[in-house]
Every structure is written in C-alpha cells, then in structure tokens.
Amino acid sequence: MHRNAKLALSVLAATSMVALAGCTAAGGNADGDSQSLKIVYQKTDSFTALDELFTKIKPEFEAANPGVTVELEPIQANDDDYSTKLALSQKSAETAPDVFYEDTFRLRSDIDAGYLLNIDDQLADWDEWGQFSEGAKAAGMGDDGSVYAVPLGTDTRGIWYSKPVFAAAGIELPWQPETWDDILTAARAIQASQPDVVPFNMYAGKGTGEGTVMQSFYELLYGTGDTLYNEDDQKWVVESQGFKDSLEFLQTLYTEKLALDPSEALDPNVWKKVFGELFPQGKLGGTVEGSYTPSFWQSGGSYEWPAYTEDMAVATFPTQNGEAPGGVSMSGGWTLAVGAKTADADLAFDFLALAVSQENALWYAINNSQIAVRTDVASEPTYLAANPFVADVTALVDVTHYRPATSDYSKISAEVQAATEAVITGQMSVDEAAAAYDTAVEGIVGADKVTTK
Amino acid sequence: MSAETVSRSPRETATGPGPSGSGPRRRPRGRTLTRVLPLAPAVVLLAIFLLGPVIWSFYGSFTDAALTGSSAQDPQWVGLDNYLTLFKDPVFPLSLWLTFVFVVASAIVGQNFLGLGIALLMNRASTVVSAVVGTAVVAAWVLPEIVAAFVAYAYFSEDGTLNQVLAAAGMTGPNWLYSFPMLSIILANAWRGTAFSMMVYRAALNDVPVEVTEAAMIDGADGIKRLTWITIPMIKNSIATNLMLITLQTLSVFTLIWVMTAGGPGNESTTLPIMAFQEAFKFGDIGYGTAIATVMLLIGAAFSLVYIRALRPEKV
Numbered sequence: 001m002h003r004n005a006k007l008a009l010s011v012l013a014a015t016s017m018v019a020l021a022g023c024t025a026a027g028g029n030a031d032g033d034s035q036s037l038k039i040v041y042q043k044t045d046s047f048t049a050l051d052e053l054f055t056k057i058k059p060e061f062e063a064a065n066p067g068v069t070v071e072l073e074p075i076q077a078n079d080d081d082y083s084t085k086l087a088l089s090q091k092s093a094e095t096a097p098d099v100f101y102e103d104t105f106r107l108r109s110d111i112d113a114g115y116l117l118n119i120d121d122q123l124a125d126w127d128e129w130g131q132f133s134e135g136a137k138a139a140g141m142g143d144d145g146s147v148y149a150v151p152l153g154t155d156t157r158g159i160w161y162s163k164p165v166f167a168a169a170g171i172e173l174p175w176q177p178e179t180w181d182d183i184l185t186a187a188r189a190i191q192a193s194q195p196d197v198v199p200f201n202m203y204a205g206k207g208t209g210e211g212t213v214m215q216s217f218y219e220l221l222y223g224t225g226d227t228l229y230n231e232d233d234q235k236w237v238v239e240s241q242g243f244k245d246s247l248e249f250l251q252t253l254y255t256e257k258l259a260l261d262p263s264e265a266l267d268p269n270v271w272k273k274v275f276g277e278l279f280p281q282g283k284l285g286g287t288v289e290g291s292y293t294p295s296f297w298q299s300g301g302s303y304e305w306p307a308y309t310e311d312m313a314v315a316t317f318p319t320q321n322g323e324a325p326g327g328v329s330m331s332g333g334w335t336l337a338v339g340a341k342t343a344d345a346d347l348a349f350d351f352l353a354l355a356v357s358q359e360n361a362l363w364y365a366i367n368n369s370q371i372a373v374r375t376d377v378a379s380e381p382t383y384l385a386a387n388p389f390v391a392d393v394t395a396l397v398d399v400t401h402y403r404p405a406t407s408d409y410s411k412i413s414a415e416v417q418a419a420t421e422a423v424i425t426g427q428m429s430v431d432e433a434a435a436a437y438d439t440a441v442e443g444i445v446g447a448d449k450v451t452t453k
Numbered sequence: 454m455s456a457e458t459v460s461r462s463p464r465e466t467a468t469g470p471g472p473s474g475s476g477p478r479r480r481p482r483g484r485t486l487t488r489v490l491p492l493a494p495a496v497v498l499l500a501i502f503l504l505g506p507v508i509w510s511f512y513g514s515f516t517d518a519a520l521t522g523s524s525a526q527d528p529q530w531v532g533l534d535n536y537l538t539l540f541k542d543p544v545f546p547l548s549l550w551l552t553f554v555f556v557v558a559s560a561i562v563g564q565n566f567l568g569l570g571i572a573l574l575m576n577r578a579s580t581v582v583s584a585v586v587g588t589a590v591v592a593a594w595v596l597p598e599i600v601a602a603f604v605a606y607a608y609f610s611e612d613g614t615l616n617q618v619l620a621a622a623g624m625t626g627p628n629w630l631y632s633f634p635m636l637s638i639i640l641a642n643a644w645r646g647t648a649f650s651m652m653v654y655r656a657a658l659n660d661v662p663v664e665v666t667e668a669a670m671i672d673g674a675d676g677i678k679r680l681t682w683i684t685i686p687m688i689k690n691s692i693a694t695n696l697m698l699i700t701l702q703t704l705s706v707f708t709l710i711w712v713m714t715a716g717g718p719g720n721e722s723t724t725l726p727i728m729a730f731q732e733a734f735k736f737g738d739i740g741y742g743t744a745i746a747t748v749m750l751l752i753g754a755a756f757s758l759v760y761i762r763a764l765r766p767e768k769v
Contacts, residue, residue: 084734087520106521113525206717263611263631266718407522411736418719427719436543443538 035344036069037351040089040097042082043074046272046302049295049368050101050152057354068347078268079103080209090115096341098348099355104139104333105210107149109407116148117338122349123147128357128374136373140335149335150356153370156329156396157215159183159315160293161286162279169193169285176315178322180220180249187258190285198278199258199285204250205421207268212417214330214403215288220246222401223319223328228412229404235451236412238438245320247423247430254424262424276303279312288317291393295369298387314392316399329396332403333373371397408445415440507750514744520737528740535744544720544728545745552704552724552752555639560703563643565696568650573680575651576658587651594648602712605641606630609713634714634722641709646702650695657691658684690764697760701753725749 043051051074058070075085083106089095090113102110110116123129129137132151140149159177166175169190177183187199202216221228226242229235237243253259264270271289275296278284280303295301297308316327336355338348354360358376365372366386371394372378384390403409419437422428428436442450514535518528539545571590575583593601608614609629616626629637661684669683685692707726710716716723716731723731725745733742 080735084520084737087525087737109521112523113519113521115521115525207715261628262718263628266631268715410521411738414736421717421719425718 034067036071037098037348038071038073039099040073041101043076053360053364061351061354093341097339098342099336099338099352102149102335102337104335105403105405105409108405111142111148112407114340117340117345118146118148119338119349120146126353131374131376133373133375149337150352151333151335151373153365154331154333154373155291155371156331156393156400157288157290158329158396159286159317160289161313162282163311163313164282165190165197165285174313177318179318180320191258197283197285198260201259201287202253204424205266206417207266212420213413214332217246217416217420218330219288219317219328220249230451233451235449236441236445238441238450239452244430244434247433250420251423251430280305291371292369294387294389309388314389325399327399329400331400411444412441510743510746513740514747516740518739535741539744547720548723548725548728555724556700556703559639559642560699564646564650564699567647569654571651572654572658590651591648593645598708601645602709606713609637630714631718638710638713638722642706646699653691653695657688661687693760693763697757700756704753
C-alpha cells in the first residue's frame with residue numbers, strides 16, 4: 001500500500017514535470033537564418049481550389065526566395081468555424097498567419113480588430129494592381145480608405161433551375177420570373193405535376209449561416225425596395241415592411257411544402273444535398289445559389305455531373321412586383337490579406353502577389369468558378385469558355401448588391417438567420433419574428449443606430 | 454500551504470532525530486514534505502490550467518472582449534454590462550430552464566436511477582449476465598464523447614437506426630432531433646452516462662456487509678424494506694458523491710448536444726454551455742460568453758455545496 005502510494009506519487013510527479021518541460025520547449029522555436037511564412041486558409045471536402053493553388057505556387061515561391069519555407073496551414077471547417085479559428089489564431093504573434101484567406105464581409109471588423117496589415121505601400125510598388133477593377137480595389141478597403149486585402153474573385157447569385165423538372169411541369173423555357181408570384185406559380189405547378197420533387201428551395205435558418213442571407217433572404221429583401229442598412233445615415237433599418245414581406249415569402253414556401261422540410265433545411269450540410277443529390281437526380285426544381293455553382297459539378301469538382309451544362313439554367317431573381325431594375329443579386333467574395341503581426345511584410349506581400357498573378361488568378365477563376373476581378377483575366381477566352389454560365393452570372397453584376405460590411409454585420413446577420421428559422425419552424429409568426437429582430441438589432445447597435453427608413 | 458511546508462523542510466531534516474517529545478510531531482511533517490514536494494508541479498499545473506482560465510473567464514466577463522471588431526484590439530472594462538444584458542436576454546431564462554431539465558432528467562433521474570437499478574440487478578444476476586450487461590453499458594461510456602455523439606446522432610436522426618427499427622415494426626417515427634430535441638439529448642446523455650453511476654453503485658453495494666442484510670432478512674424484512682432501510686442508508690455517501698459528480702458533468706455537456714442538435718431547432722435545446730459557445734465563438738462576443746460561463750460556474754458551485762453538505766454529517 002505504502003509502496004504503491006509512493007510509486008503513484010513519483011509517476012504523478014514525473015508526468016507533471018514532463019508536461020511543464022513541454023510547455024517551455026514549445027515556445028523556443030527560434031528560426032535562425034531560415035524564414036518561414038505561415039499561410040492560413042480554408043479547405044473543405046468541396047473547396048480545394050485554393051489548397052491546390054497554394055500547393056502549386058509553394059515550390060515556385062521557395063525557389064525564388066532561398067531560405068524561405070512556406071508553411072501551408074489549411075483549416076478544415078465551414079465558413080463560420082473557419083473565421084472563428086482564424087480570429088483565435090490572430091490573438092498571438094506565435095500563431096498569427098502571415099498571409100490569410102478572408103471573407104470580404106468580415107474585413108472591416110477584422111481591420112478594426114487590428115488583424116490586417118495596411119498594404120498601401122506594397123501596392124504602390126506593384127505594377128499589376130492597375131489590372132484590378134475599381135470595384136475589386138474597393139472590396140479590400142477599410143473605413144480609412146487604405147487597402148488591406150486583395151480580392152481573389154467575386155461572385156453573384158441567381159436562380160439555378162432544372163430544365164427537365166420545369167419542362168415536366170409544363171413551364172415554358174427559358175424561364176424568367178418577373179415577380180415573386182411567378183416563382184410561387186411555377187413552384188406550385190411543379191408540386192402538382194411531380195409530387196416527389198422539391199419545387200423551389202430557398203435557404204433559411206441558422207444552419208446554413210451566411211448562405212441563408214446571401215442566397216435567400218437578401219434576394220428577397222433587396223427586391224422590396226427596403227434594405228438592411230441605410231448607408232447614408234449609417235443606421236440599421238428596423239420595422240420595414242420589406243423585412244416582413246420577405247419572411248412571409250419564406251413562410252409561404254415552407255408551409256406549402258414548396259421548399260425542403262424545415263428539419264432538412266436546418267441541417268448545415270443541406271447545400272451538399274442540393275448540389276450532390278437533389279439537382280443531379282432531378283429531385284429539385286430550383287434554388288437561389290451563387291455563380292460558383294458550376295465548380296461543384298465540373299470535372300474535378302466535388303459532385304461531378306457532366307450533364308449540368310444541359311440540364312441546368314440560370315435566371316435572375318425577380319424584384320417583389322417587378323419593380324426596376326427587374327432583378328436582384330448579391331455579391332461577396334474572398335480576399336487574401338497580410339497579417340498585421342507578420343515579421344516580414346514585404347515577403348508576405350510577395351507571396352500574396354504571386355497567388356493573384358494573372359496566370360494564377362485565371363487558373364483560380366476557372367477552377368473555382370469565380371467572377372474575375374482582374375481585367376486581364378476577364379478578357380481571357382479560356383475564362384469565358386470555362387462553363388456555359390459565365391456570361392449569365394457575369395451579367396448579374398448589373399443588379400447586384402453588397403452586404404453592409406460594418407463590424408456589427410455578423411451579429412445582425414445571425415439575427416436575420418434566427419428570424420427566418422423562427423418563421424419556417426412555426427415558432428413565431430412573421431410579425432413576432434420581425435419584432436424580435438428589431439429588438440435584437442437595437443440591442444446590438446444601440447437605439448441611436450437604428451432607423452425606420 | 455505547500456510553500457510553507459517546503460520552506461521549513463531544511464531545518465527539520467537538519468535537526469535529525471530529536472528528543473522523544475518532538476518525535477510524534479516531526480514524523481508526520483517529514484511525511485507531509487515527501488508527499489507534498491512531488492505534488493508541487495501538479496499543483497502548479499492545476500493553477501495554470503484550471504484556476505488560471507477560471508480567473509481569466511471571471512475577469513473577461515466584465516470586459517467587452519471580442520474576437521473581432523475594435524474591442525478585440527483593446528478590450529474595455531464594462532462593469533456589469535454583460536450580466537445586465539444576460540438577465541434581459543429572452544434566451545437566458547429558456548436556456549436556464551432547459552439546462553435544469555437536462556440535468557434533472559438525464560443525470561439525476563436517468564443516469565442515477567438507471568445506474569442504481571442495473572447495479573442492484575447485477576448483484577443478483579449470474580456472472581455471465583452481469584459481465585455482458587456491464588460491458589454493454591460501459592461501452593457507451595468509454596467511447597470518446599465525439600464518437601458517442603455521432604452514434605447518438607445516427608440513432609435518432611431522421612433515417613437513423615431508431616426509425617428504421619420502427620419502420621420494420623410498421624410504424625413511421627418522427628424526426629426525433631427536430632421534433633423532440635430535448636428528449637433525444639436527454640436519452641442520449643442517460644445512455645452515455647449510466648455506466649459511471651452503475652460502477653459507483655456496484656462498488657458501494659459490494660461494501661454493504663452481507664451479515665447486515667442477512668440479519669434484516671431474518672428479522673423478516675422483504676426486498677423493498679431491505680433496500681430502503683438497509684442498503685440505501687449504507688450507501689448514502691456514495692449516492693451523494695455520485696449525484697455531485699454526474700450533476701457537474703451533465704451541467705457542462707457540450708459535444709453531445711452540439712453534434713446532435715446544435716441547440717436547435719430555434720433555441721429548443723440551447724443549454725447554457727451551447728449558449729455560451731454560440732455567443733463567444735459564433736457571434737465573437739467573448740465577454741458575453743464568459744459571463745454565461747461564470748453563471749454556469751456559480752450554478753455548479755451551488756450544486757456542489759448542497760451535496761457536500763449532505764455528505765458532511767456522515768464523515769464525523
């Protein structure tokens with residue numbers, strides 16, 4: 001007994017010592033004369049294009065910069081978890097990345113947090129910056145007018161519909177709805193003719209995160225004449241009729257069973273089902289999705305489906321009653337930025353510049369179905385011929401909107417998602433959900449930052 | 454306390470065996486020293502990795518620390534703001550209630566009574582039966598939490614095991630995780646945690662002297678009377694200890710719920726740990742999230758006090 005106790009104590013003591021020693025050893029990772037660049041980006045089972053691009057340019061960059069090691073650190077997570085992990089890593093210089101992949105809508109908030117390096121100086125010396133379109137240059141700009149990030153591409157959103165399903169319902173092709181009611185009419189026709197097909201799905205709920213707002217709710221809201229944020233007054237809009245109408249449209253889709261069952265719609269992976277099963281199997285009439293949609297189906301994509309070029313078509317999402325300009329789209333996009341805690345800003349920027357060079361940007365635009373932001377890429381014949389929908393989705397730029405990317409945006413977005421979830425699950429009526437949203441927004445930004453117009 | 458003992462040690466050792474009067478006092482001290490000194494690193498580690506985060510979390514709950522935005526760079530002291538917001542948050546009372554339901558139903562009722570019941574039955578069962586049952590019950594407990602969570606998800610999900618079994622019997626089951634989220638996570642947690650209670654109670658029951666039970670039997674006490682008047686009072690300490698441990702464990706269950714329902718649909722299964730995680734990491738509001746964590750800590754401490762009190766008289 002006594003001996004056992006002694007033994008246990010010594011084991012305990014020994015292990016704690018080892019653990020303590022481990023703590024100190026981890027810190028002393030001196031780099032000496034060799035330098036390393038830490039690149040942090042997202043990688044999922046359906047998004048590998050950026051990983052491929054970085055893997056391709058890593059040896060190239062290391063050859064051009066002797067003594068430099070490029071450490072690729074993909075984070076395997078969905079968009080929300082990726083940004084959480086990224087933000088956590090930014091807290092300490094030990095873990096902060098030198099170059100990282102960042103969603104445009106989080107830029108301003110992360111610039112406020114001091115995570116991004118001001119790259120005005122580096123851009124001034126970079127002769128290729130002139131190739132970027134004006135919109136693209138503004139995408140990476142902070143409130144102070146300085147540029148902090150370089151866009152990799154942009155996107156638009158429209159209706160993707162299945163031609164065989166629409167044809168079977170007797171709808172004339174090509175289909176272009178002029179009002180919200182046109183969508184409901186078509187969906188009801190599909191429901192009547194093909195009971196086992198989901199007529200028209202639109203994302204809702206917290207499960208799909210930003211997808212819920214970017215590929216569903218904002219297409220509705222920005223087509224009502226109301227907006228989320230009054231840019232002139234810099235105030236958030238509450239009590240708008242458009243907000244209620246948009247919720248009501250979603251409620252109609254879900255209660256009439258024109259969309260997926262709410263239990264499926266709330267699954268964060270529902271979009272995989274949309275791309276991987278429903279469309280290829282002809283079990284879905286239409287949905288609102290991004291210009292990057294072909295990247296899933298084209299050769300080398302996650303859900304290869306060669307027939308998509310024949311079976312699918314793109315339509316512009318209509319305004320509520322056909323008001324001008326006759327359509328709505330939303331744009332976002334991702335950027336590359338240099339970390340504020342980087343040891344060698346110029347070296348980090350060189351890597352960034354290589355990643356968005358004409359050749360690499362072209363490769364990325366084609367393989368990730370991006371809308372090009374470099375004019376010398378947009379005019380490339382191979383870019384225009386990448387898939388049959390490039391022209392359609394590029395045309396949507398004319399009616400597109402951008403998110404109000406203020407630092408409070410992600411919290412407000414979460415409240416919009418919660419409102420849609422409450423409505424489609426029947427937990428709240430449209431009026432209750434809209435009122436709850438108004439209260440929540442006021443709680444987030446304060447009463448002096450909301451407006452009713 | 455340990456530092457004090459350590460600093461005194463050289464003097465004690467230098468003195469060597471002294472007059473007989475000081476003998477009984479010195480020996481325990483020398484023993485204390487040899488026992489405490491090797492523990493010092495463990496105490497330091499505990500302080501760094503357990504006490505440190507608790508203090509940091511407590512401090513963080515009074516600031517507007519965030520993952521992003523200007524307050525990420527320079528968190529400001531905001532006093533009780535986070536707590537005031539929390540008490541006004543409509544989700545908080547719901548979350549508190551769901552946590553209470555979850556703890557009572559899955560731990561205090563589910564794990565505790567199931568564990569006691571299985572332990573009592575196993576005492577009577579043949580060794581083979583008790584070995585088989587024991588292995589089956591413990592299997593759920595030895596699984597890593599994430600694996601157990603996915604197993605439970607696969608069981609309750611819409612085209613999962615449960616509904617397939619029901620379908621084979623000619624019934625159509627609902628989507629459990631969506632229609633009955635609380636019931637699903639309560640059953641899953643009871644399934645996962647029963648093994649712990651079972652093992653505690655088996656050990657306790659083995660310590661109940663056979664003579665006492667036999668004496669009661671001779672006095673004419675039937676099974677239920679023996680259980681309520683002999684067995685339960687004799688394992689009272691084990692019951693209190695077990696209740697304390699499973700309450701605290703269940704209070705902090707996160708992975709299981711996150712994988713199965715992620716707190717949804719809506720907020721229908723958002724217990725306090727889920728709410729704290731969402732606020733801190735999904736919405737990036739670290740200050741608010743740590744305020745919720747602090748409230749959880751207080752609730753856990755309150756439970757512990759109740760159980761420790763229940764244990765105290767027996768110790769004398």
